[in-house]
Amino acid sequence: MAPLILCEDLWKIYRIGDVEVPALRGINLTIDRGEFVAVMGTSGSGKSTLMNLLGCLDQPSRGRYHLDGLDVSTAKPDLLADLRNRQIGFVFQNFNLIPRTSALENAQLPLFYRGVSIKEQRRQAAAALQRVGLAGREQHYPAQLSGGQQQRVAIARALVGAPSILFADEPTGNLDTASSREIMDILEHLNREDGITIILVTHEPDIAGYASRELVMKDGQIVQDVRRAPHLSAVT
Amino acid sequence: MPAFVLLTVMTALRILHRNRLRAGLTMLGIVIGVGAVIAMVSIGQGARAAVQAQVASMGTNVIVIMPGSTTVSGVRGGQGGAVTLTINDAAELKKRSPLLSDTGWAKRDVMQIVNGNRNWNGPVNGVSPSYLTIRDWSFTSGGPFTQADMESAARVALIGQTTLENLFDPGEEAMGATIRIKNVPFHIVGVLAPKGQSAQGTDQDDVIFIPFTTAERKVFGSQFLGSVGALFASTEQSADLPEAVEHIRETLRARHRLGPDQADDFTIRTQVDIGKVQEGTSQTLTVMLFAIASVSLLVGGIGIMNILLVSVTERTKEIGVRMAVGAKRIHILTQFLIEAMTLSLFGGMIGVIVGIAGAQLTTVIAGWPTMISVDAILTAFLFSLAVGLFFGLYPANKAARLNPIEALRYE
Numbered sequence A: 001m002a003p004l005i006l007c008e009d010l011w012k013i014y015r016i017g018d019v020e021v022p023a024l025r026g027i028n029l030t031i032d033r034g035e036f037v038a039v040m041g042t043s044g045s046g047k048s049t050l051m052n053l054l055g056c057l058d059q060p061s062r063g064r065y066h067l068d069g070l071d072v073s074t075a076k077p078d079l080l081a082d083l084r085n086r087q088i089g090f091v092f093q094n095f096n097l098i099p100r101t102s103a104l105e106n107a108q109l110p111l112f113y114r115g116v117s118i119k120e121q122r123r124q125a126a127a128a129l130q131r132v133g134l135a136g137r138e139q140h141y142p143a144q145l146s147g148g149q150q151q152r153v154a155i156a157r158a159l160v161g162a163p164s165i166l167f168a169d170e171p172t173g174n175l176d177t178a179s180s181r182e183i184m185d186i187l188e189h190l191n192r193e194d195g196i197t198i199i200l201v202t203h204e205p206d207i208a209g210y211a212s213r214e215l216v217m218k219d220g221q222i223v224q225d226v227r228r229a230p231h232l233s234a235v236t
Numbered sequence B: 001m002p003a004f005v006l007l008t009v010m011t012a013l014r015i016l017h018r019n020r021l022r023a024g025l026t027m028l029g030i031v032i033g034v035g036a037v038i039a040m041v042s043i044g045q046g047a048r049a050a051v052q053a054q055v056a057s058m059g060t061n062v063i064v065i066m067p068g069s070t071t072v073s074g075v076r077g078g079q080g081g082a083v084t085l086t087i088n089d090a091a092e093l094k095k096r097s098p099l100l101s102d103t104g105w106a107k108r109d110v111m112q113i114v115n116g117n118r119n120w121n122g123p124v125n126g127v128s129p130s131y132l133t134i135r136d137w138s139f140t141s142g143g144p145f146t147q148a149d150m151e152s153a154a155r156v157a158l159i160g161q162t163t164l165e166n167l168f169d170p171g172e173e174a175m176g177a178t179i180r181i182k183n184v185p186f187h188i189v190g191v192l193a194p195k196g197q198s199a200q201g202t203d204q205d206d207v208i209f210i211p212f213t214t215a216e217r218k219v220f221g222s223q224f225l226g227s228v229g230a231l232f233a234s235t236e237q238s239a240d241l242p243e244a245v246e247h248i249r250e251t252l253r254a255r256h257r258l259g260p261d262q263a264d265d266f267t268i269r270t271q272v273d274i275g276k277v278q279e280g281t282s283q284t285l286t287v288m289l290f291a292i293a294s295v296s297l298l299v300g301g302i303g304i305m306n307i308l309l310v311s312v313t314e315r316t317k318e319i320g321v322r323m324a325v326g327a328k329r330i331h332i333l334t335q336f337l338i339e340a341m342t343l344s345l346f347g348g349m350i351g352v353i354v355g356i357a358g359a360q361l362t363t364v365i366a367g368w369p370t371m372i373s374v375d376a377i378l379t380a381f382l383f384s385l386a387v388g389l390f391f392g393l394y395p396a397n398k399a400a401r402l403n404p405i406e407a408l409r410y411e
């Protein structure tokens, strides 16, 4: 079976005026189903750029990217949107919830674009909120929730469509230690129990410790790729 | 898709509710525009209906022939002193033109009419019995006078509703009563059903009809016996009217011995001509309202475009989020189009109410007849939808073409 993610010599070059800024310089990467990958590296090393490419939010300047056997490096915007909708979930550092819209409606969003009936949207979104421990908060607006709770709504939104991969770009970057642990426990559970592949960007070794594989980036390249047993601090 | 549309409409309503003031101000243009469309159509249709009713009140397929020529502007000139139309003309017309089903004649004068201690100055018409059938007069009680009354110059009268109200106390029986016209006693043998205003705006119910012969000999004191105020004719088919008019013209020109370079010394009008004159007046107002409607709808449309551009900018990040979870371009496009159309439809709805109120106010204040039609309301709705669609397209397309990453990064 084809790997879930297969990158061959992936480049991303930004142009600012006449200056070319290579944010990714020849990434070769394979990630299998069910992996929990932490991406680390200094600021500006290209972690977010890589996440956006892998998450089909952006397209490479050069190279090939196969997602679940499908070459998406040159796919049309609507196909990318469809992939994001069905295969991929995103969790961002700043939550990115839609303001003045209830937790339930935020969590419904991917199903909304899938043409699911309203009743089914609500049922599944409520179940997703329950999985992240937010049962009873369905009608709260983001502004009425703590940072950790908002991030959990974002996770519920990411997993409501039963994606195969979840991308989390510094999901705990804006949270305190206790909330960070809650979020990581949820992600770990999703990976372990539901088999969702997780790719996580973080600056904190503690957080990276949840992962079974660690990539380190520098100047747009992967300079280190280590597989190891996750330290089981959260499990005990 | 239905769930998507429904939820998008609900979201649009929520956003509009949240920005009520802004949305309200934006809608103003549409409100005025649609209001003007409704008022315009209502006044136009009201005027047309009124004209049709007035034209119908003349009778069916009626031709009126008046003495005197027509000036260029279409207004009948002075009679020039000449008595040009006579009873004999009428008889001759009937004989010559097989298209004419009937001919009649009338002569009118304003006279003092007395009933007991009440008196009234009103028009008295000496008419042929055929006149009453041509003009389609009906009766609330009694009936027309007869050919025998005509031949014997009987002192019988038919009375119109307005004259009746002015001469009789409420509840007083007019049938069989005796009134005096220029001191000559007349028996009332018929009360006429009301006809309302004529196309020229005169009250057709302010009238007394007496036999033409009686009028000539006992009331008017004419210098020339047989001269009439106007001739009337009718045809079976309205399609025959133009040809009948030509027959009449030829016959009368021959009888009056008019040379080829002489103008007619009479004027022929049909119902169609009379209707046209009045429709013209309401058209001026219609054109004005059309101008207001177009400008307002344009301004309203630009307002919608503006508020949507602001909204797209304000909600760039939200658009990015929606794209990140799988919204396609068509979804974003539809969302903003629905918002635009919700806005314009709301404006349209308020506009319909304003338009109906405006039309009714026109009736009350200016006395213009108006008619509110379902067609007008539907048209207005479609118009406001189209305005929303047209002016929403640019901002919606702008939103749909955003790059997801850049939209997400937008602060």
Ligand SMILES: Nc1ncnc2c1ncn2[C@@H]1O[C@H](COP(=O)(O)OP(=O)(O)OP(=O)(O)O)[C@@H](O)[C@H]1O
Binding pocket: A014, A015, A016, A021, A022, A023, A041, A042, A043, A044, A045, A046, A047, A048, A049, A050
């Ligand atoms: N839209 C853009 N236009 C131009 N240059 C960009 C753009 N996005 C990223 N870059 C550049 O690409 C490089 C990689 O950026 P990226 O955001 O991927 O870094 P990162 O590893 O996520 O950093 P951080 O840890 O601070 O989030 C940087 O040098 C950045 O300046």
Ligand SMILES: [Mg+2]
Binding pocket: A047, A048, A049, A169
């Ligand atoms: Mg980053």
